[in-house]
Amino acid sequence: MSGTMNITLKVWRQAGPTALGKFEEYTARDVSPEMSFLEMLDVVNEKLVMAGKEPIAFDHDCREGICGMCGMMINGAAHGPSKLTTTCQLHMRSFKDGDQLTIEPWRAKAFPVIRDLVVDRSPLDRIIQAGGFISVATGSPQDANAIPIGKPDADESMDAAACIGCGACVAACPNASVSLFTAAKIGHLGLLPQGQPERYRRALKMVAQMDLEGFGGCTLFGECMEACPKGISIDFIKRMHGDFIWGAISERPEKAVLGSG
Amino acid sequence: MKLDAKIPSGPIQDKWDTHRFEMKLVNPANKRKYHVIVVGSGLAGASAAASMSELGYNVSCFAYQDSPRRAHSIAAQGGINAAKNYRNDGDSIWRLFYDTVKGGDFRAREANVYRLAQVSVNIIDQCVAQGVPFAREYGGLLANRSFGGAQVSRTFYARGQTGQQLLLGAYQALEKEIARGGVKMYNRHEMLDVVLVNGVARGIITRDLVTGEVEAHVADAVVLGTGGYGNVFYLSTNAQGCNVSATYRAYKKGAAFANPCYTQIHPTCIPVAGDHQSKLTLMSESLRNDGRVWVPKRKEDCGKKPSEIAEEDRDYYLERKYPSFGNLAPRDISSRAAKEACDDGRGVGPGGRGVYLDFSDAIKRLGAKEIGDRYGNLFEMYQRITDENPYEVPMRIYPASHYSMGGLWVDYNLMSTIPGLHVIGEANFSDHGANRLGASALMQGLADGYFVLPYTIGHYLASNKFEKVTSDHPEFRAAMEGVRARTARLLGINGKRSADSFHRELGKILWEKCGMARNEAGLKEALQQIPALREEFWQNLTVPGSGDSFNQQLEKAGRVADFLEFGELLCQDALHREESCGGHFREEHQEEGEAKRNDDKFAYVAAWEYTGESSAPVLHKEPLEFENVHLATRSYK
Numbered sequence: 080m081s082g083t084m085n086i087t088l089k090v091w092r093q094a095g096p097t098a099l100g101k102f103e104e105y106t107a108r109d110v111s112p113e114m115s116f117l118e119m120l121d122v123v124n125e126k127l128v129m130a131g132k133e134p135i136a137f138d139h140d141c142r143e144g145i146c147g148m149c150g151m152m153i154n155g156a157a158h159g160p161s162k163l164t165t166t167c168q169l170h171m172r173s174f175k176d177g178d179q180l181t182i183e184p185w186r187a188k189a190f191p192v193i194r195d196l197v198v199d200r201s202p203l204d205r206i207i208q209a210g211g212f213i214s215v216a217t218g219s220p221q222d223a224n225a226i227p228i229g230k231p232d233a234d235e236s237m238d239a240a241a242c243i244g245c246g247a248c249v250a251a252c253p254n255a256s257v258s259l260f261t262a263a264k265i266g267h268l269g270l271l272p273q274g275q276p277e278r279y280r281r282a283l284k285m286v287a288q289m290d291l292e293g294f295g296g297c298t299l300f301g302e303c304m305e306a307c308p309k310g311i312s313i314d315f316i317k318r319m320h321g322d323f324i325w326g327a328i329s330e331r332p333e334k335a336v337l338g339s340g
Numbered sequence: 341m342k343l344d345a346k347i348p349s350g351p352i353q354d355k356w357d358t359h360r361f362e363m364k365l366v367n368p369a370n371k372r373k374y375h376v377i378v379v380g381s382g383l384a385g386a387s388a389a390a391s392m393s394e395l396g397y398n399v400s401c402f403a404y405q406d407s408p409r410r411a412h413s414i415a416a417q418g419g420i421n422a423a424k425n426y427r428n429d430g431d432s433i434w435r436l437f438y439d440t441v442k443g444g445d446f447r448a449r450e451a452n453v454y455r456l457a458q459v460s461v462n463i464i465d466q467c468v469a470q471g472v473p474f475a476r477e478y479g480g481l482l483a484n485r486s487f488g489g490a491q492v493s494r495t496f497y498a499r500g501q502t503g504q505q506l507l508l509g510a511y512q513a514l515e516k517e518i519a520r521g522g523v524k525m526y527n528r529h530e531m532l533d534v535v536l537v538n539g540v541a542r543g544i545i546t547r548d549l550v551t552g553e554v555e556a557h558v559a560d561a562v563v564l565g566t567g568g569y570g571n572v573f574y575l576s577t578n579a580q581g582c583n584v585s586a587t588y589r590a591y592k593k594g595a596a597f598a599n600p601c602y603t604q605i606h607p608t609c610i611p612v613a614g615d616h617q618s619k620l621t622l623m624s625e626s627l628r629n630d631g632r633v634w635v636p637k638r639k640e641d642c643g644k645k646p647s648e649i650a651e652e653d654r655d656y657y658l659e660r661k662y663p664s665f666g667n668l669a670p671r672d673i674s675s676r677a678a679k680e681a682c683d684d685g686r687g688v689g690p691g692g693r694g695v696y697l698d699f700s701d702a703i704k705r706l707g708a709k710e711i712g713d714r715y716g717n718l719f720e721m722y723q724r725i726t727d728e729n730p731y732e733v734p735m736r737i738y739p740a741s742h743y744s745m746g747g748l749w750v751d752y753n754l755m756s757t758i759p760g761l762h763v764i765g766e767a768n769f770s771d772h773g774a775n776r777l778g779a780s781a782l783m784q785g786l787a788d789g790y791f792v793l794p795y796t797i798g799h800y801l802a803s804n805k806f807e808k809v810t811s812d813h814p815e816f817r818a819a820m821e822g823v824r825a826r827t828a829r830l831l832g833i834n835g836k837r838s839a840d841s842f843h844r845e846l847g848k849i850l851w852e853k854c855g856m857a858r859n860e861a862g863l864k865e866a867l868q869q870i871p872a873l874r875e876e877f878w879q880n881l882t883v884p885g886s887g888d889s890f891n892q893q894l895e896k897a898g899r900v901a902d903f904l905e906f907g908e909l910l911c912q913d914a915l916h917r918e919e920s921c922g923g924h925f926r927e928e929h930q931e932e933g934e935a936k937r938n939d940d941k942f943a944y945v946a947a948w949e950y951t952g953e954s955s956a957p958v959l960h961k962e963p964l965e966f967e968n969v970h971l972a973t974r975s976y977k
Contacts, residue, residue, distance in 0.1 A: 268471050
């Protein structure tokens with residue numbers, strides 16, 4: 080085990096959504112390389128609390144890289160320098176003694192700051208509400224094995240379903256586009272037979288919602304894929320565009336259903 | 341307080357069907373007139389909220405996270421059990437029922453467990469229909485694996501992220517209902533009290549975690565799906581925010597707390613690396629299908645590299661002690677065996693608190709590629725945290741707090757001792773007895789939420805008349821005042837210690853005195869130390885900031901305050917239960933190192949009633965009757 084480190088942090092502090100924010104500098108002393116990044120912040124916060132100051136607010140929960148709650152820009156990279164790693168899974172052994180780190184919240188018009196590093200990601204839920212589901216009610220569907228699904232389709236669907244909804248794709252995109260998140264859900268459901276009946280309608284509705292939320296457009300920079308802690312491929316964005324175009328061409332107006340009156 | 345489990349009569353196979361027919365129904369046109377509050381949005385809460393909304397009820401759902409998709413169900417790795425018998429290996433509803441009752445060391449209620457096994461098959465159908473991408477075989481049908489001490493392959497999985505995929509299925513169903521207007525979702529809201537009007541649960545008090553506003557929410561029934569209390573140990577595999585507050589507040593309002601001493605310590609977690617540690621990470625126990633657990637035979641070998649320890653100098657203690665189950669022995673047994681080896685001075689890694697989980701034989705037999713296909717993501721996760729490559733050196737693992745079998749007491753209808761207050765998922769006590777088998781938590785959460793509560797809540801609503809109540813009712817006003825006063829008190833102490841430091845100290849007491857092994861002297865010490873720590877908390881806590889803004893220290897302080905009371909109840913229950921069963925191991929009660937139950941005296945559910953701050957809780961007993969699975973010593977030898 081190597082020795083401990085001293086790290087200088089420049090952290091974005093902002094008291095509330097309408098307050099002006101600014102960077103403040105802190106020194107994290109005697110940081111062990113075995114610590115996670117958030118544990119390093121815990122130690123900084125403990126010192127602030129002891130000094131009667133308000134600690135740095137940041138979102139986090141599972142601390143094992145799956146809940147999608149954590150996320151911050153570390154030296155300009157969403158979730159920091161390690162590939163395929165959420166902030167909570169980033170360890171201090173990725174840094175060296177004397178490093179200076181700039182820590183900021185996700186920056187996007189659609190993600191207003193709540194406090195310090197905490198942002199409002201509710202637009203992601205509303206995109207799912209627009210169509211990110213299969214319309215089945217709880218009941219007695221057919222036996223699970225009545226729908227065979229080829230392993231390649233099931234595996235690719237799972238690749239897309241692995242999205243944790245953290246918002247790093249938005250933060251990393253120069254346009255603050257949410258296409259990777261949206262495309263992952265469209266890909267997950269659209270690759271399965273159960274998802275076919277609503278496939279094109281889903282693409283139209285979810286794309287419309289992401290525009291409505293004020294996210295930027297996708298110009299296929301690919302920064303999202305680089306930042307994604309789950310390695311979701313931008314191929315799913317191409318798939319989303321295909322579903323959207325086919326949906327736009329083939330869309331039929333919804334008709335009144337016989338007996339609905 | 342009188343405990344009436346309301347178990348339907350008749351043969352166990354028919355109980356649920358008969359009961360479903362006998363329960364009253366709410367007319368479809370009237371359902372929307374009923375308002376149901378669901379607290380928690382994990383597997384149980386989200387599935388219940390979505391299903392009730394689909395039926396037509398007017399639902400409000402609350403989560404402390406920023407989205408229902410963050411709930412800690414998402415972290416479950418291994419899988420979900422169902423008695424589908426797709427493998428033709430002799431599985432059946434009866435076998436799943438039998439395994440669960442036996443695995444729970446005969447401390448679960450038979451009727452509930454049978455129902456759980458029955459609806460397990462519907463869960464898989466429902467999830468597939470929702471688009472959950474379970475693992476499949478080349479023929480397109482669902483894959484299965486054997487898991488957690490089961491001798492049949494009944495576990496369905498989605499890579500190492502089964503909990504995530506099941507939760508996303510329930511979350512998407514919930515978002516669908518939010519969009520339709522059937523559910524109103526309150527994210528970043530924490531429940532701080534339950535409100536009773538004339539002895540019946542009629543709503544909750546919440547704090548908006550962004551604005552700090554204290555709000556009253558009125559309903560006709562309240563459902564808690566707020567998870568377990570594993571974080572009482574400070575270090576656990578639970579998410580940082582997991583807490584006992586919702587269930588503990590309900591306990592203080594009259595809901596009996598059942599079997600708090602049944603805590604599950606999971607055998608395969610990454611060991612503690614240092615004092616700064618904030619959580620422990622689980623390594624799915626599916627790893628035990630191919631990994632072999634060992635420690636050096638001699639203490640003096642512990643400092644050596646594992647490759648320098650010859651085969652004959654290794655003690656594969658699970659294979660030695662439990663030849664028929666070997667490395668797949670159930671969680672409680674595996675955890676205790678690891679502790680014994682480390683207590684014996686043969687532990688490995690920092691502080692000597694670790695054992696090896698070694699894949700070298702499996703890699704020799706199957707090749708690194710096959711092992712990578714099976715466990716690649718887990719191996720990566722391990723390497724990310726420890727900086728060691730498990731393909732080359734054995735993993736180091738150690739047990740950690742993971743799940744709580746205890747919880748609020750509920751009857752067969754999942755209703756607590758407070759009329760109208762229902763409890764689902766990990767938050768209740770009912771199905772796992774003293775030890776939960778692997779891949780059964782997801783099954784129970786979804787069984788309660790999709791297939792049990794939506795029926796039983798209708799029966800409750802149809803059987804009762806509800807007077808009109810508003811948030812101006814004196815009970816609501818008093819509860820809101822109580823919440824505000826408590827917040828002010830936490831903020832006004834201005835002492836010298838953080839909430840986290842108290843939590844850490846509490847966790848240490850409980851882990852040492854009420855963890856994997858317990859004894860009378862240790863528990864009595866803990867029962868002295870916890871009240872003293874609690875007193876210091878209320879005199880020396882510091883919480884910066886204010887109550888009317890986003891304040892994570894304040895949230896934490898409120899949760900720690902409840903843990904400081906609950907920890908005492910946990911120890912009291914552990915002290916009173918003078919036997920060993922499942923996750924509760926009393927050192928005084930063992931036979932050749934194995935847990936020794938006392939069915940004559942302790943074949944009951946211990947349900948504790950709160951009686952006030954300065955008086956001891958009162959014990960109520962629900963006798964457990966085993967008519968279908970005969971009481972036997974649980975042996976995995």
